[in-house]
């Protein structure tokens with residue numbers, strides 16, 4: 001009979017393999033030339049992401065957890081994200097595609113051996129396989145980054161996926177979330193990262209929150225009303241950016257007769273009216289919300305709408321409960337190459353009746369990225385703490401390109417308010 005440790009080991013092995021299958025798919029879909037090229041100054045060449053994934057896996061699991069000899073100490077510096085900004089990475093003497101593939105395979109062989117020989121308890125780093133979970137999430141996060149790079153590359157389409165399910169339930173308007181405390185963050189989620197910890201009480205005044213993310217049709221109405229030319233709706237910083245960057249519509253949108261078309265993964269078509277808008281920056285989201293007479297939710301408001309169960313007073317792991325997502329609850333994991341229409345996931349709604357909080361599009365919140373009360377950096381300051389402050393805004397909920405392993409009700413993403421190459425959308429809130 002399998003022991004608990006054996007069950008955990010086999011779960012880790014499955015998750016590592018699933019992440020690698022996705023990495024392989026994203027890096028084998030293009031030719032060698034495409035792998036080494038930089039498709040946008042905001043992104044690394046795909047071959048950098050590939051070897052960086054292997055290098056982090058080597059550092060944490062082969063050397064740190066396993067105590068084994070380094071595989072390639074000589075390349076640590078090349079793949080240290082803090083040493084080289086993305087724009088400089090193509091100029092580095094990176095491993096070529098074949099060498100990078102051999103490297104990540106060698107590291108993975110060693111890691112599976114380390115997994116077999118590691119007690120998954122005793123220190124915080126290995127307790128309930130935390131370090132392995134961190135590496136699974138890291139690879140999945142880079143897979144989402146690589147998917148964003150695919151969206152920025154030009155040329156014939158190379159990715160294929162079936163369309164997401166259509167809308168089955170009308171989901172409109174907003175819901176009132178009554179005032180009161182709820183538990184934000186987590187102390188018990190085994191693979192939660194340091195910035196999600198610890199669980200703490202937050203007293204949230206009453207507010208309304210949209211039952212669904214803002215759709216293409218709603219966003220197009222803002223465009224057609226001249227929202228991009230009207231300073232009233234924009235914050236000072238947002239208006240400055242709107243003008244200097246020449247923003248006139250979400251990224252990848254273009255005029256198509258009297259409507260709009262967009263290009264996604266190399267294919268251009270009319271925007272789908274009831275699909276959540278994606279590829280907007282924080283400032284665009286903020287301006288839309290002001291035009292609509294609303295505002296962006298705070299991070300606490302987003303999480304309370306997603307996790308708080310008024311019947312029990314406790315916070316769930318996910319809007320639908322504590323069980324990991326099924327295919328009919330959330331659009332995650334690159335199963336589809338686009339967000340699903342609003343109303344496509346009634347089974348994924350929260351107890352408050354808020355839909356599509358998990359998956360589809362990352363949702364901008366109005367909150368800066370800070371540590372929770374009692375925050376402790378783990379396992380290293382560079383994971384989160386060095387990003388705390390007012391430079392970054394928090395995004396919640398994951399996108400169609402986020403894997404379930406790196407997505408839960410407590411998960412926090414952060415980015416600069418001008419960024420929109422990520423799969424970012426939003427929903428609105430208002431005071432009660």
Ligand SMILES: [Fe+2]
Pocket residue numbers: 052056081138142
């Ligand atoms: Fe990384």
